[in-house]
Amino acid sequence: MGNNFYKSLGTILIIISGLFYTIERISARISSSIIVAAYASHGTGVDNSPNYPGFFDNFYVWFLFFVGFVLLVYGFPKKA
Numbered sequence: 001m002g003n004n005f006y007k008s009l010g011t012i013l014i015i016i017s018g019l020f021y022t023i024e025r026i027s028a029r030i031s032s033s034i035i036v037a038a039y040a041s042h043g044t045g046v047d048n049s050p051n052y053p054g055f056f057d058n059f060y061v062w063f064l065f066f067v068g069f070v071l072l073v074y075g076f077p078k079k080a
Helices: 003-042 059-074
Strands: none
Touching: 003 059
16 A cells, blocks of 8 residues: 555545534534524524534544544655
């Protein structure tokens, strides 16, 4: 396995980590909007600020990012 494999795999894992994080934030926004819409039909006020998940709240996000970063660094060896 060449260094290009580790660089590619590390990049892919970091991108997947970012996609998971983005999908989590989008789903939090959608669920917040659904709650606001439900309360708006009853005429009561509700706090409409979504509770966004943090970077370390989902195990897969930070784990994939860490493994991807390690593989990416491993793919760039120092010349002796």
